[in-house]
Amino acid sequence: MNSAVMRNVVVFVSGVIFAVGLGLSGMTQPDKVKGFLDFFGKWDPTLLAVIGSATGLNLILFRFILKRPAPILEAKFSLPTKKDIDRPLVVGAVLFGIGWGVGGFCPGPALTSLASGTFTAVLFVVSMAAGSLGYLFFEKAQAAKPAPSTDTANASGSIEAAKKAA
Amino acid sequence: MFQSLMMGALGGTLIGLSVAIMMLFLGRITGISGIFGGAMMPSDGDRVWRVLFVLGLLVGGLSLWLYYPTAFPVVSLKAMAWPVVVVAGLFVGVGTRMGSGCTSGHGVCGLARLSVRSLVATITFIAAGALTVFLARHVFHLGAWI
Missing domain, CATH: 1.10.287 (Helix Hairpins)
Structure with a gap:
Protein backbone atom coordinates (compact mmCIF):
# COMPACT_ATOMS: atom_id res chain seq x y z
CA MET A 1 0.00 0.00 0.00
CA LEU A 66 6.62 14.37 19.37
CA LYS A 67 10.06 12.95 20.24
CA ARG A 68 10.12 11.40 16.77
CA PRO A 69 11.91 13.39 14.05
CA ALA A 70 8.75 13.21 11.92
CA PRO A 71 5.33 11.58 11.83
CA ILE A 72 5.13 8.19 10.08
CA LEU A 73 3.48 9.34 6.84
CA GLU A 74 4.60 12.98 6.54
CA ALA A 75 7.92 14.80 6.29
CA LYS A 76 7.23 16.94 9.36
CA PHE A 77 4.80 17.76 12.16
CA SER A 78 2.30 20.56 11.37
CA LEU A 79 1.64 22.17 14.73
CA PRO A 80 0.15 25.59 15.53
CA THR A 81 2.88 28.16 16.12
CA LYS A 82 0.87 31.12 17.45
CA LYS A 83 1.55 31.92 21.07
CA ASP A 84 -0.13 35.25 21.74
CA ILE A 85 -3.47 35.55 23.51
CA ASP A 86 -5.18 37.89 21.05
CA ARG A 87 -8.67 39.29 20.76
CA PRO A 88 -9.95 36.88 18.06
CA LEU A 89 -9.00 33.91 20.26
CA VAL A 90 -11.02 35.18 23.22
CA VAL A 91 -13.95 36.70 21.29
CA GLY A 92 -14.17 33.56 19.13
CA ALA A 93 -14.21 31.33 22.22
CA VAL A 94 -16.96 33.47 23.77
CA LEU A 95 -19.11 33.21 20.61
CA PHE A 96 -18.47 29.48 20.35
CA GLY A 97 -19.36 29.05 24.03
CA ILE A 98 -22.66 30.87 23.58
CA GLY A 99 -23.63 28.72 20.59
CA TRP A 100 -22.48 25.59 22.44
CA GLY A 101 -24.62 26.50 25.47
CA VAL A 102 -27.67 27.24 23.32
CA GLY A 103 -27.45 24.18 21.07
CA GLY A 104 -25.54 21.65 23.17
CA PHE A 105 -23.58 20.79 20.03
CA CYS A 106 -19.95 21.40 19.16
CA PRO A 107 -18.66 20.58 15.65
CA GLY A 108 -17.72 16.89 16.16
CA PRO A 109 -20.98 15.71 17.72
CA ALA A 110 -22.99 17.77 15.24
CA LEU A 111 -21.30 16.13 12.23
CA THR A 112 -21.62 12.68 13.82
CA SER A 113 -25.32 13.30 14.48
CA LEU A 114 -25.95 13.86 10.76
CA ALA A 115 -26.12 10.05 10.62
CA SER A 116 -29.30 10.14 12.70
CA GLY A 117 -30.95 11.97 9.81
CA THR A 118 -32.77 14.37 12.13
CA PHE A 119 -33.62 17.77 10.67
CA THR A 120 -32.13 19.42 13.78
CA ALA A 121 -28.66 17.97 13.14
CA VAL A 122 -28.78 18.84 9.43
CA LEU A 123 -29.92 22.40 10.14
CA PHE A 124 -27.25 22.86 12.80
CA VAL A 125 -24.46 21.66 10.47
CA VAL A 126 -25.69 23.84 7.58
CA SER A 127 -25.79 26.88 9.91
CA MET A 128 -22.37 26.03 11.30
CA ALA A 129 -20.97 25.71 7.76
CA ALA A 130 -22.49 29.08 6.83
CA GLY A 131 -20.98 30.73 9.91
CA SER A 132 -17.60 29.09 9.33
CA LEU A 133 -17.40 29.99 5.62
CA GLY A 134 -18.84 33.46 6.26
CA TYR A 135 -16.10 34.18 8.79
CA LEU A 136 -13.31 32.82 6.56
CA PHE A 137 -14.42 35.02 3.65
CA PHE A 138 -14.76 38.02 5.96
CA GLU A 139 -11.24 37.36 7.27
CA LYS A 140 -9.83 37.04 3.75
CA ALA A 141 -11.54 40.27 2.68
CA GLN A 142 -10.08 42.04 5.73
CA ALA A 143 -6.61 40.72 4.99
CA ALA A 144 -6.83 41.83 1.36
CA LYS A 145 -7.51 45.47 2.29
CA PRO A 146 -4.51 47.70 1.41
CA ALA A 147 -4.23 49.81 4.61
CA PRO A 148 -2.41 47.53 7.07
CA SER A 149 -3.35 47.99 10.70
CA THR A 150 -2.00 45.56 13.29
CA ASP A 151 -5.27 43.61 13.15
CA THR A 152 -5.22 42.98 9.40
CA ALA A 153 -1.50 42.21 9.48
CA ASN A 154 -2.00 39.11 11.54
CA ALA A 155 -5.35 38.22 9.97
CA SER A 156 -3.79 36.46 6.98
CA GLY A 157 -1.46 34.60 9.29
CA SER A 158 -4.34 33.55 11.45
CA ILE A 159 -6.15 31.94 8.50
CA GLU A 160 -3.21 29.59 8.20
CA ALA A 161 -2.94 29.22 11.95
CA ALA A 162 -6.67 28.58 12.22
CA LYS A 163 -6.54 25.83 9.64
CA LYS A 164 -3.76 24.15 11.48
CA ALA A 165 -4.88 24.76 15.03
CA ALA A 166 -8.54 23.90 14.69
CA MET B 1 -24.19 8.58 37.09
CA PHE B 2 -21.35 6.09 37.66
CA GLN B 3 -22.22 4.33 34.41
CA SER B 4 -22.39 7.65 32.57
CA LEU B 5 -18.91 8.57 33.83
CA MET B 6 -17.50 5.17 32.84
CA MET B 7 -18.98 5.50 29.35
CA GLY B 8 -17.56 9.02 29.22
CA ALA B 9 -14.11 7.73 30.09
CA LEU B 10 -14.41 4.89 27.57
CA GLY B 11 -15.57 7.21 24.77
CA GLY B 12 -12.99 9.80 25.76
CA THR B 13 -10.26 7.16 25.51
CA LEU B 14 -11.40 6.32 21.95
CA ILE B 15 -11.38 10.04 21.08
CA GLY B 16 -7.89 10.29 22.58
CA LEU B 17 -6.79 7.26 20.55
CA SER B 18 -8.07 8.84 17.32
CA VAL B 19 -6.21 12.07 18.17
CA ALA B 20 -3.01 10.12 18.92
CA ILE B 21 -3.23 8.22 15.61
CA MET B 22 -3.58 11.50 13.69
CA MET B 23 -0.53 12.93 15.47
CA LEU B 24 1.58 9.79 15.04
CA PHE B 25 0.82 9.23 11.35
CA LEU B 26 0.10 12.73 9.99
CA GLY B 27 1.65 14.99 12.61
CA ARG B 28 -1.60 16.92 12.79
CA ILE B 29 -3.84 18.36 15.46
CA THR B 30 -7.29 16.75 15.31
CA GLY B 31 -9.49 19.83 15.45
CA ILE B 32 -12.92 19.14 14.02
CA SER B 33 -13.83 22.77 13.30
CA GLY B 34 -10.59 23.28 11.34
CA ILE B 35 -10.94 19.96 9.50
CA PHE B 36 -14.56 20.73 8.61
CA GLY B 37 -13.74 24.33 7.60
CA GLY B 38 -10.79 23.16 5.47
CA ALA B 39 -12.87 20.40 3.88
CA MET B 40 -15.16 23.09 2.45
CA MET B 41 -12.36 25.20 0.93
CA PRO B 42 -11.87 24.18 -2.73
CA SER B 43 -8.35 25.67 -3.05
CA ASP B 44 -6.93 23.92 -0.03
CA GLY B 45 -4.21 21.34 -0.73
CA ASP B 46 -5.12 19.46 2.45
CA ARG B 47 -8.71 19.05 1.38
CA VAL B 48 -8.71 15.31 0.62
CA TRP B 49 -7.71 14.04 4.07
CA ARG B 50 -10.08 16.51 5.72
CA VAL B 51 -13.02 15.29 3.63
CA LEU B 52 -12.05 11.71 4.46
CA PHE B 53 -11.97 12.44 8.18
CA VAL B 54 -15.47 13.98 7.99
CA LEU B 55 -16.61 10.91 6.00
CA GLY B 56 -15.16 8.77 8.81
CA LEU B 57 -17.23 10.73 11.32
CA LEU B 58 -20.36 10.09 9.24
CA VAL B 59 -19.64 6.36 8.92
CA GLY B 60 -18.92 6.22 12.67
CA GLY B 61 -22.25 7.98 13.19
CA LEU B 62 -24.01 5.43 10.97
CA SER B 63 -22.56 2.52 12.94
CA LEU B 64 -23.78 4.16 16.16
CA TRP B 65 -27.18 4.59 14.57
CA LEU B 66 -27.23 0.86 13.78
CA TYR B 67 -25.67 -0.59 16.95
CA TYR B 68 -26.02 2.06 19.65
CA PRO B 69 -29.06 4.19 18.75
CA THR B 70 -29.28 5.74 22.25
CA ALA B 71 -26.38 7.95 21.08
CA PHE B 72 -28.98 9.98 19.21
CA PRO B 73 -31.88 11.24 21.37
CA VAL B 74 -34.12 11.82 18.35
CA VAL B 75 -37.15 12.98 20.32
CA SER B 76 -35.35 15.72 22.24
CA LEU B 77 -33.39 16.72 19.11
CA LYS B 78 -36.64 17.22 17.21
CA ALA B 79 -38.04 19.27 20.10
CA MET B 80 -35.45 22.03 19.56
CA ALA B 81 -36.99 25.08 17.90
CA TRP B 82 -35.43 25.73 14.48
CA PRO B 83 -34.47 29.40 15.04
CA VAL B 84 -32.57 28.30 18.16
CA VAL B 85 -30.74 25.65 16.13
CA VAL B 86 -29.81 28.16 13.41
CA VAL B 87 -28.50 30.74 15.89
CA ALA B 88 -26.52 28.08 17.78
CA GLY B 89 -25.01 26.74 14.54
CA LEU B 90 -24.00 30.20 13.31
CA PHE B 91 -22.36 31.10 16.64
CA VAL B 92 -20.46 27.81 16.72
CA GLY B 93 -19.38 28.25 13.07
CA VAL B 94 -18.15 31.83 13.46
CA GLY B 95 -16.75 31.36 16.96
CA THR B 96 -14.67 28.26 16.22
CA ARG B 97 -13.08 29.89 13.15
CA MET B 98 -12.39 33.21 14.86
CA GLY B 99 -11.04 31.44 17.95
CA SER B 100 -9.01 28.92 15.88
CA GLY B 101 -10.57 25.82 17.39
CA CYS B 102 -13.27 24.00 19.26
CA THR B 103 -13.58 21.38 21.99
CA SER B 104 -11.27 18.95 20.16
CA GLY B 105 -8.59 21.30 18.81
CA HIS B 106 -8.26 23.43 21.95
CA GLY B 107 -9.88 21.25 24.60
CA VAL B 108 -8.20 17.92 23.82
CA CYS B 109 -5.18 18.50 21.55
CA GLY B 110 -4.22 21.96 22.82
CA LEU B 111 -4.41 21.04 26.49
CA ALA B 112 -2.43 17.85 25.82
CA ARG B 113 0.28 20.02 24.19
CA LEU B 114 0.17 22.37 27.21
CA SER B 115 -0.72 25.28 24.90
CA VAL B 116 -1.55 28.43 26.86
CA ARG B 117 -3.71 29.73 23.98
CA SER B 118 -5.78 26.54 24.13
CA LEU B 119 -6.09 26.73 27.90
CA VAL B 120 -7.39 30.31 27.65
CA ALA B 121 -9.79 29.33 24.85
CA THR B 122 -11.08 26.26 26.72
CA ILE B 123 -11.71 28.14 29.97
CA THR B 124 -13.37 30.93 27.97
CA PHE B 125 -15.78 28.77 25.97
CA ILE B 126 -16.76 26.68 28.99
CA ALA B 127 -17.39 29.87 30.98
CA ALA B 128 -19.39 31.43 28.13
CA GLY B 129 -21.40 28.22 27.69
CA ALA B 130 -22.05 27.96 31.43
CA LEU B 131 -23.18 31.59 31.61
CA THR B 132 -25.47 31.04 28.60
CA VAL B 133 -27.09 27.97 30.19
CA PHE B 134 -27.34 29.76 33.54
CA LEU B 135 -29.14 32.74 32.01
CA ALA B 136 -31.39 30.59 29.84
CA ARG B 137 -32.39 28.10 32.52
CA HIS B 138 -32.24 29.94 35.82
CA VAL B 139 -32.79 33.62 34.97
CA PHE B 140 -35.04 33.70 31.90
CA HIS B 141 -36.49 30.19 32.43
CA LEU B 142 -36.28 29.23 28.77
CA GLY B 143 -35.79 25.56 29.69
CA ALA B 144 -38.43 24.40 27.26
CA TRP B 145 -36.79 26.38 24.44
CA ILE B 146 -33.14 25.47 24.60
Whole structure:
Protein backbone atom coordinates (compact mmCIF):
# COMPACT_ATOMS: atom_id res chain seq x y z
CA MET A 1 0.00 0.00 0.00
CA ASN A 2 1.57 3.34 -0.99
CA SER A 3 1.72 6.12 1.55
CA ALA A 4 -1.02 8.29 -0.02
CA VAL A 5 -3.51 5.42 0.18
CA MET A 6 -2.25 4.51 3.65
CA ARG A 7 -2.74 8.12 4.75
CA ASN A 8 -6.32 8.16 3.49
CA VAL A 9 -7.13 4.89 5.24
CA VAL A 10 -5.59 6.08 8.53
CA VAL A 11 -7.52 9.38 8.45
CA PHE A 12 -10.80 7.69 7.62
CA VAL A 13 -10.40 5.10 10.39
CA SER A 14 -9.48 7.87 12.85
CA GLY A 15 -12.68 9.67 11.93
CA VAL A 16 -14.72 6.52 12.57
CA ILE A 17 -13.05 5.95 15.97
CA PHE A 18 -13.56 9.60 16.91
CA ALA A 19 -17.29 9.44 16.10
CA VAL A 20 -17.81 6.16 17.95
CA GLY A 21 -16.00 7.66 20.95
CA LEU A 22 -18.28 10.68 20.88
CA GLY A 23 -21.39 8.50 20.66
CA LEU A 24 -20.40 6.07 23.44
CA SER A 25 -19.34 8.92 25.73
CA GLY A 26 -22.77 10.57 25.54
CA MET A 27 -21.44 13.71 23.83
CA THR A 28 -23.81 13.35 20.88
CA GLN A 29 -26.63 14.05 23.35
CA PRO A 30 -27.02 17.84 23.66
CA ASP A 31 -28.81 17.42 27.00
CA LYS A 32 -25.70 15.85 28.53
CA VAL A 33 -23.51 18.68 27.24
CA LYS A 34 -25.90 21.33 28.54
CA GLY A 35 -26.09 19.32 31.78
CA PHE A 36 -22.32 19.79 32.14
CA LEU A 37 -22.60 23.52 31.47
CA ASP A 38 -25.43 23.82 34.03
CA PHE A 39 -23.21 24.31 37.09
CA PHE A 40 -26.08 25.80 39.08
CA GLY A 41 -28.64 23.11 38.23
CA LYS A 42 -28.46 19.33 38.10
CA TRP A 43 -24.77 19.19 37.12
CA ASP A 44 -23.65 16.31 34.89
CA PRO A 45 -19.85 15.78 35.09
CA THR A 46 -19.70 13.33 32.15
CA LEU A 47 -18.04 15.82 29.77
CA LEU A 48 -15.23 16.24 32.29
CA ALA A 49 -14.60 12.46 32.18
CA VAL A 50 -14.53 12.63 28.36
CA ILE A 51 -12.11 15.56 28.04
CA GLY A 52 -10.12 14.27 31.01
CA SER A 53 -9.52 10.82 29.52
CA ALA A 54 -8.93 12.06 25.95
CA THR A 55 -6.53 14.78 27.11
CA GLY A 56 -4.91 12.67 29.83
CA LEU A 57 -4.10 9.91 27.35
CA ASN A 58 -2.41 12.39 25.02
CA LEU A 59 -0.55 14.22 27.75
CA ILE A 60 1.36 10.94 27.80
CA LEU A 61 1.23 9.82 24.15
CA PHE A 62 2.11 13.22 22.59
CA ARG A 63 5.31 13.22 24.69
CA PHE A 64 6.48 10.07 22.93
CA ILE A 65 5.08 10.89 19.47
CA LEU A 66 6.62 14.37 19.37
CA LYS A 67 10.06 12.95 20.24
CA ARG A 68 10.12 11.40 16.77
CA PRO A 69 11.91 13.39 14.05
CA ALA A 70 8.75 13.21 11.92
CA PRO A 71 5.33 11.58 11.83
CA ILE A 72 5.13 8.19 10.08
CA LEU A 73 3.48 9.34 6.84
CA GLU A 74 4.60 12.98 6.54
CA ALA A 75 7.92 14.80 6.29
CA LYS A 76 7.23 16.94 9.36
CA PHE A 77 4.80 17.76 12.16
CA SER A 78 2.30 20.56 11.37
CA LEU A 79 1.64 22.17 14.73
CA PRO A 80 0.15 25.59 15.53
CA THR A 81 2.88 28.16 16.12
CA LYS A 82 0.87 31.12 17.45
CA LYS A 83 1.55 31.92 21.07
CA ASP A 84 -0.13 35.25 21.74
CA ILE A 85 -3.47 35.55 23.51
CA ASP A 86 -5.18 37.89 21.05
CA ARG A 87 -8.67 39.29 20.76
CA PRO A 88 -9.95 36.88 18.06
CA LEU A 89 -9.00 33.91 20.26
CA VAL A 90 -11.02 35.18 23.22
CA VAL A 91 -13.95 36.70 21.29
CA GLY A 92 -14.17 33.56 19.13
CA ALA A 93 -14.21 31.33 22.22
CA VAL A 94 -16.96 33.47 23.77
CA LEU A 95 -19.11 33.21 20.61
CA PHE A 96 -18.47 29.48 20.35
CA GLY A 97 -19.36 29.05 24.03
CA ILE A 98 -22.66 30.87 23.58
CA GLY A 99 -23.63 28.72 20.59
CA TRP A 100 -22.48 25.59 22.44
CA GLY A 101 -24.62 26.50 25.47
CA VAL A 102 -27.67 27.24 23.32
CA GLY A 103 -27.45 24.18 21.07
CA GLY A 104 -25.54 21.65 23.17
CA PHE A 105 -23.58 20.79 20.03
CA CYS A 106 -19.95 21.40 19.16
CA PRO A 107 -18.66 20.58 15.65
CA GLY A 108 -17.72 16.89 16.16
CA PRO A 109 -20.98 15.71 17.72
CA ALA A 110 -22.99 17.77 15.24
CA LEU A 111 -21.30 16.13 12.23
CA THR A 112 -21.62 12.68 13.82
CA SER A 113 -25.32 13.30 14.48
CA LEU A 114 -25.95 13.86 10.76
CA ALA A 115 -26.12 10.05 10.62
CA SER A 116 -29.30 10.14 12.70
CA GLY A 117 -30.95 11.97 9.81
CA THR A 118 -32.77 14.37 12.13
CA PHE A 119 -33.62 17.77 10.67
CA THR A 120 -32.13 19.42 13.78
CA ALA A 121 -28.66 17.97 13.14
CA VAL A 122 -28.78 18.84 9.43
CA LEU A 123 -29.92 22.40 10.14
CA PHE A 124 -27.25 22.86 12.80
CA VAL A 125 -24.46 21.66 10.47
CA VAL A 126 -25.69 23.84 7.58
CA SER A 127 -25.79 26.88 9.91
CA MET A 128 -22.37 26.03 11.30
CA ALA A 129 -20.97 25.71 7.76
CA ALA A 130 -22.49 29.08 6.83
CA GLY A 131 -20.98 30.73 9.91
CA SER A 132 -17.60 29.09 9.33
CA LEU A 133 -17.40 29.99 5.62
CA GLY A 134 -18.84 33.46 6.26
CA TYR A 135 -16.10 34.18 8.79
CA LEU A 136 -13.31 32.82 6.56
CA PHE A 137 -14.42 35.02 3.65
CA PHE A 138 -14.76 38.02 5.96
CA GLU A 139 -11.24 37.36 7.27
CA LYS A 140 -9.83 37.04 3.75
CA ALA A 141 -11.54 40.27 2.68
CA GLN A 142 -10.08 42.04 5.73
CA ALA A 143 -6.61 40.72 4.99
CA ALA A 144 -6.83 41.83 1.36
CA LYS A 145 -7.51 45.47 2.29
CA PRO A 146 -4.51 47.70 1.41
CA ALA A 147 -4.23 49.81 4.61
CA PRO A 148 -2.41 47.53 7.07
CA SER A 149 -3.35 47.99 10.70
CA THR A 150 -2.00 45.56 13.29
CA ASP A 151 -5.27 43.61 13.15
CA THR A 152 -5.22 42.98 9.40
CA ALA A 153 -1.50 42.21 9.48
CA ASN A 154 -2.00 39.11 11.54
CA ALA A 155 -5.35 38.22 9.97
CA SER A 156 -3.79 36.46 6.98
CA GLY A 157 -1.46 34.60 9.29
CA SER A 158 -4.34 33.55 11.45
CA ILE A 159 -6.15 31.94 8.50
CA GLU A 160 -3.21 29.59 8.20
CA ALA A 161 -2.94 29.22 11.95
CA ALA A 162 -6.67 28.58 12.22
CA LYS A 163 -6.54 25.83 9.64
CA LYS A 164 -3.76 24.15 11.48
CA ALA A 165 -4.88 24.76 15.03
CA ALA A 166 -8.54 23.90 14.69
CA MET B 1 -24.19 8.58 37.09
CA PHE B 2 -21.35 6.09 37.66
CA GLN B 3 -22.22 4.33 34.41
CA SER B 4 -22.39 7.65 32.57
CA LEU B 5 -18.91 8.57 33.83
CA MET B 6 -17.50 5.17 32.84
CA MET B 7 -18.98 5.50 29.35
CA GLY B 8 -17.56 9.02 29.22
CA ALA B 9 -14.11 7.73 30.09
CA LEU B 10 -14.41 4.89 27.57
CA GLY B 11 -15.57 7.21 24.77
CA GLY B 12 -12.99 9.80 25.76
CA THR B 13 -10.26 7.16 25.51
CA LEU B 14 -11.40 6.32 21.95
CA ILE B 15 -11.38 10.04 21.08
CA GLY B 16 -7.89 10.29 22.58
CA LEU B 17 -6.79 7.26 20.55
CA SER B 18 -8.07 8.84 17.32
CA VAL B 19 -6.21 12.07 18.17
CA ALA B 20 -3.01 10.12 18.92
CA ILE B 21 -3.23 8.22 15.61
CA MET B 22 -3.58 11.50 13.69
CA MET B 23 -0.53 12.93 15.47
CA LEU B 24 1.58 9.79 15.04
CA PHE B 25 0.82 9.23 11.35
CA LEU B 26 0.10 12.73 9.99
CA GLY B 27 1.65 14.99 12.61
CA ARG B 28 -1.60 16.92 12.79
CA ILE B 29 -3.84 18.36 15.46
CA THR B 30 -7.29 16.75 15.31
CA GLY B 31 -9.49 19.83 15.45
CA ILE B 32 -12.92 19.14 14.02
CA SER B 33 -13.83 22.77 13.30
CA GLY B 34 -10.59 23.28 11.34
CA ILE B 35 -10.94 19.96 9.50
CA PHE B 36 -14.56 20.73 8.61
CA GLY B 37 -13.74 24.33 7.60
CA GLY B 38 -10.79 23.16 5.47
CA ALA B 39 -12.87 20.40 3.88
CA MET B 40 -15.16 23.09 2.45
CA MET B 41 -12.36 25.20 0.93
CA PRO B 42 -11.87 24.18 -2.73
CA SER B 43 -8.35 25.67 -3.05
CA ASP B 44 -6.93 23.92 -0.03
CA GLY B 45 -4.21 21.34 -0.73
CA ASP B 46 -5.12 19.46 2.45
CA ARG B 47 -8.71 19.05 1.38
CA VAL B 48 -8.71 15.31 0.62
CA TRP B 49 -7.71 14.04 4.07
CA ARG B 50 -10.08 16.51 5.72
CA VAL B 51 -13.02 15.29 3.63
CA LEU B 52 -12.05 11.71 4.46
CA PHE B 53 -11.97 12.44 8.18
CA VAL B 54 -15.47 13.98 7.99
CA LEU B 55 -16.61 10.91 6.00
CA GLY B 56 -15.16 8.77 8.81
CA LEU B 57 -17.23 10.73 11.32
CA LEU B 58 -20.36 10.09 9.24
CA VAL B 59 -19.64 6.36 8.92
CA GLY B 60 -18.92 6.22 12.67
CA GLY B 61 -22.25 7.98 13.19
CA LEU B 62 -24.01 5.43 10.97
CA SER B 63 -22.56 2.52 12.94
CA LEU B 64 -23.78 4.16 16.16
CA TRP B 65 -27.18 4.59 14.57
CA LEU B 66 -27.23 0.86 13.78
CA TYR B 67 -25.67 -0.59 16.95
CA TYR B 68 -26.02 2.06 19.65
CA PRO B 69 -29.06 4.19 18.75
CA THR B 70 -29.28 5.74 22.25
CA ALA B 71 -26.38 7.95 21.08
CA PHE B 72 -28.98 9.98 19.21
CA PRO B 73 -31.88 11.24 21.37
CA VAL B 74 -34.12 11.82 18.35
CA VAL B 75 -37.15 12.98 20.32
CA SER B 76 -35.35 15.72 22.24
CA LEU B 77 -33.39 16.72 19.11
CA LYS B 78 -36.64 17.22 17.21
CA ALA B 79 -38.04 19.27 20.10
CA MET B 80 -35.45 22.03 19.56
CA ALA B 81 -36.99 25.08 17.90
CA TRP B 82 -35.43 25.73 14.48
CA PRO B 83 -34.47 29.40 15.04
CA VAL B 84 -32.57 28.30 18.16
CA VAL B 85 -30.74 25.65 16.13
CA VAL B 86 -29.81 28.16 13.41
CA VAL B 87 -28.50 30.74 15.89
CA ALA B 88 -26.52 28.08 17.78
CA GLY B 89 -25.01 26.74 14.54
CA LEU B 90 -24.00 30.20 13.31
CA PHE B 91 -22.36 31.10 16.64
CA VAL B 92 -20.46 27.81 16.72
CA GLY B 93 -19.38 28.25 13.07
CA VAL B 94 -18.15 31.83 13.46
CA GLY B 95 -16.75 31.36 16.96
CA THR B 96 -14.67 28.26 16.22
CA ARG B 97 -13.08 29.89 13.15
CA MET B 98 -12.39 33.21 14.86
CA GLY B 99 -11.04 31.44 17.95
CA SER B 100 -9.01 28.92 15.88
CA GLY B 101 -10.57 25.82 17.39
CA CYS B 102 -13.27 24.00 19.26
CA THR B 103 -13.58 21.38 21.99
CA SER B 104 -11.27 18.95 20.16
CA GLY B 105 -8.59 21.30 18.81
CA HIS B 106 -8.26 23.43 21.95
CA GLY B 107 -9.88 21.25 24.60
CA VAL B 108 -8.20 17.92 23.82
CA CYS B 109 -5.18 18.50 21.55
CA GLY B 110 -4.22 21.96 22.82
CA LEU B 111 -4.41 21.04 26.49
CA ALA B 112 -2.43 17.85 25.82
CA ARG B 113 0.28 20.02 24.19
CA LEU B 114 0.17 22.37 27.21
CA SER B 115 -0.72 25.28 24.90
CA VAL B 116 -1.55 28.43 26.86
CA ARG B 117 -3.71 29.73 23.98
CA SER B 118 -5.78 26.54 24.13
CA LEU B 119 -6.09 26.73 27.90
CA VAL B 120 -7.39 30.31 27.65
CA ALA B 121 -9.79 29.33 24.85
CA THR B 122 -11.08 26.26 26.72
CA ILE B 123 -11.71 28.14 29.97
CA THR B 124 -13.37 30.93 27.97
CA PHE B 125 -15.78 28.77 25.97
CA ILE B 126 -16.76 26.68 28.99
CA ALA B 127 -17.39 29.87 30.98
CA ALA B 128 -19.39 31.43 28.13
CA GLY B 129 -21.40 28.22 27.69
CA ALA B 130 -22.05 27.96 31.43
CA LEU B 131 -23.18 31.59 31.61
CA THR B 132 -25.47 31.04 28.60
CA VAL B 133 -27.09 27.97 30.19
CA PHE B 134 -27.34 29.76 33.54
CA LEU B 135 -29.14 32.74 32.01
CA ALA B 136 -31.39 30.59 29.84
CA ARG B 137 -32.39 28.10 32.52
CA HIS B 138 -32.24 29.94 35.82
CA VAL B 139 -32.79 33.62 34.97
CA PHE B 140 -35.04 33.70 31.90
CA HIS B 141 -36.49 30.19 32.43
CA LEU B 142 -36.28 29.23 28.77
CA GLY B 143 -35.79 25.56 29.69
CA ALA B 144 -38.43 24.40 27.26
CA TRP B 145 -36.79 26.38 24.44
CA ILE B 146 -33.14 25.47 24.60
